Amino acid sequence: MYNLEISGGHEEIIDVAVIGAGAAGLSAALFLTRACRRTVIYDGGPTRISTIGKIHEFLGHEGITPAEFQARGRSEVDSYGGEFRSEAVLKIEPRSDGLFDVLGSQTQITARAIVLATGLVDVLPPVSGLREGLGRDVHLCPCFSGYEVRDKAFVAFGLPERLAQFGKFLTAWSSSVTVVTPYEFDPETRKRLRAFGVITVQDEVASLKREADQLVSVLTASGMELPCEAAFVAAPFKAASDLAASLCEVDEAGFAITDANGSTSRPGVWAIGNATDKLSHLAHSVAAGANVGPWIVDYLLESSLSSK
Template sequence: MKNKIIAEKSGVIDVVIIGAGAAGLSAALFLVRARRSTIIFDAGSKRISSSKNIHELLGFENKSPEEFHNLGEKEIVKYGGDIRKEKVLKIEAISNNLFAVQSTNSFVTAKTVVIATGLIDVIPEIPGLKEGWGKDIHVCPCFTGYELHNKKVVVFGLQDRIGQLSKFLTAWTNNVTVVTNQPFAPTWIKKLSAVDVQVINSEVASVIRSNGKLKGVITSDGQKISCDAIFVSTSMQASSNLASTLCKVDEFGFAETDAVGQTSRPGLWVIGNANDPIGHLAHAIASGTKVGPMVTDYLLEYSLADLIK
């Protein structure tokens, strides 16, 4: 690789980025252009991979997630970034504020670590649901609402979010049915009724498909509701527990950070969906762009500390 930035003679890398999704690649682009030695580890599967097309990302409308990520990787490699298709298994804080990073094939010592490992949508165990994930089963109308204009949509999932999700969907379609066996607060009953959302008091037991095509859902009390698409409000959890051994995380494994992803541990940042579960691709890209200068400045201060002792 002709442009590869060589690690310092000590063998210590400036920065290890874990995750080559939108967030990790964006951080990497800044850092390789800041001429910092950078290794990016990636385990492969990305959150958006189940979708055919990207929406709501300027310049990439309707392009495939694969094309977006491949293009990003090429840009990083061009400036000397070292992308390794390896899963990181462990990060340890060692002496001199350094980090020992162990992946499936490498052992690297780094001055800084950026965790950009994304999140897991916890898909409910309902027959027929997983097959359509990212195709006819959706999480957010911001990405697919336009394509579902006035289509028949069923909503279910976490009670504290399905009122908002159902109301929001009416910006795109006038045919929204929410299925829940839990009561809505009186304000939500009024709001949903005002925007013509139909409420069915039951729970979704299975998804009906014919030749792979979504036909509707069956409720636990046997009602059949036909639909063209389903929106599920799922719970989410951090996709790796790497941060949990190094800094404070919440009950779902998401790190506690400041606005730019700085954790309670110097030299460690967490960005993208790994600390902003509702972030889109554009937000993930922005998180990488924000963290790049912070890491660069930290690295300069790290070297200065020795020089001005």
Template structure:
């Protein structure tokens, strides 16, 4: 384990800097601190699932709130000597000696390895009331919240390339599903949707119609309304941070490209959770943090023995 050091240029030196304090980042930090690696976690603010009320599909945490889940994770990391800093990481640069300079919003450190757990952002359509309804009657993932709104009439809209699959999938929770899109689906897709009992409306969603706190319909560009009590949005994703793009290979949406062990194209840099897998659920993100732990520790041991070793 690295000894604590300070210098004029850096507040501190760590074995690992974990950027992101959600399920993935805290899980990675828990493994690394238990492996006696000096680890700092950067908490840059609310995580993606902070707008939901309860956690589901996570054995042992069913019905917990995101705040309870994260607070327990933070306590576990701290109990093994990890540090958690309420800072946003502004920049990370690789140094010739194999270290990484990490600029936080408050101070600068150096780390021998970096774990990016920076997550993603759902890019919601510009529909009035959509953001305000998130977690209430506006949903992004049927796996996560379909059961809570089961048997209600659903409307699905958003990215055309994902709507047919979403519409079909929603029939697991409701017998009343309508896909609304200005996109013209081909006859084969329409036939398949009809076979699953999914209605289609070729129109654009322009607003949500509510009565009090209840959704009653969506409004369309043609002036009609489609009755519903819950909407599911096939929203595009984008990387929540540009840090990966400055360090390693990324895809067209800015997500880090990794192998099955979370390794990026730059030795010493890993990416986990939604920072690399847009479809990872909470439990998958937590697992990804634990999965990379042994590989990060191995890298640190190897580079301690041979500082010039870069892979």
């Protein structure tokens, strides 16, 4: 069934190494295993959603836990012969014959194609009280948790270039939104935020005050106390892995640059989910995995012909 080949008596060559076993990687692996391609999936650590309570905004999965989502996805891939390795990939070496040596923390294999599904890191500001409330009363995006805290008093802070849009967006969930930033918005932006009912405070967030394990206010560097029930952080993103940077063209934050089919600048290497698209939700990441599958199968078929 699978394209297993032993070259030189000891080297095991597989079809595809999928790096990352989150929504994107598992989705690609489901397609590839069902297309009878030998697929190894590297699971190098927790996924981005692993710390949240429930998944939202994902049709058919509303309210399930991340653990349940992961377990279902893994078991589906496993049922078609996907091979999981619980190790991080440290390095991928492109070879002159078009194959890739994949060096994991415990094992090494050679693959015909690579899928980078390594996700991203939310770079949280060093504000005391922030991590304690993360996923409960401190949130990174209203799409996933705005509904659960709707109509409460929000304070938003973080990346200046995202804050104007972020502040406006939050008014979909609450009419009480305060944006705190040391950055001075231009008069037109200030006017628009005012029109949406957003209060802007030109100051720096110093800490989040918690009482009985609940967020009660945001304290600023100049000593202001802004009462609130939920804080939203417009955090910067960076690529979770530097594998893409070692293999293909990346942007300034290390995200793989791809075309609409997930192809990177290096033939045989694809990137999907948050490894290339910072705004990809679970539904988009699953779709990206399904989208990339046929292109990889086609690539494998074409390369098998040219190597005959």
